[in-house]
Amino acid sequence: METSLLEERRARLVSYRRAYNKAHQKEITKSKIKKRRIRKIEVKNFLGAKCVCCGFADALEFLTVDHVNNDGAEDRRKSCGNNDVAYNEIWRLMKAGLPVTRFALLCWNCNASKHAGNGVCFHKRNK
Numbered sequence: 001m002e003t004s005l006l007e008e009r010r011a012r013l014v015s016y017r018r019a020y021n022k023a024h025q026k027e028i029t030k031s032k033i034k035k036r037r038i039r040k041i042e043v044k045n046f047l048g049a050k051c052v053c054c055g056f057a058d059a060l061e062f063l064t065v066d067h068v069n070n071d072g073a074e075d076r077r078k079s080c081g082n083n084d085v086a087y088n089e090i091w092r093l094m095k096a097g098l099p100v101t102r103f104a105l106l107c108w109n110c111n112a113s114k115h116a117g118n119g120v121c122f123h124k125r126n127k
């Protein structure tokens with residue numbers, strides 16, 4: 001096949017895709033959000049589905065990924081405030097079968113308390 005023909009085809013494919021994306025933007029965004037939600041659930045299940053501090057395990061939405069070494073500020077800065085960088089990193093390790101050492105699950109209470117207590121949750125203080 002001639003190069004020009006190939007290029008023509010490629011250009012047509014690109015413009016087709018662009019038009020498709022434009023027409024289906026809403027659904028694409030929705031499915032992206034859905035994928036992200038599922039990914040978060042899988043990551044939380046992978047990390048044990050309970051708070052490593054107090055053992056809370058009643059509901060996944062009360063659990064959040066915590067940076068074990070309190071080095072989350074940089075990650076959050078990179079992702080404009082949310083924890084997606086952490087989730088993506090854990091997802092990558094999970095798929096590669098590698099150990100997750102930088103992250104652990106904490107419930108929001110322990111997470112908030114840990115931040116208030118300079119990296120130590122109330123449960124671990126005063127002991």
Ligand SMILES: [Zn+2]
Pocket residue numbers: 051052053054055056106107108109110111
């Ligand atoms: Zn907790």
Ligand SMILES: [Zn+2]
Pocket residue numbers: 053054109110113121122123124
């Ligand atoms: Zn705690």
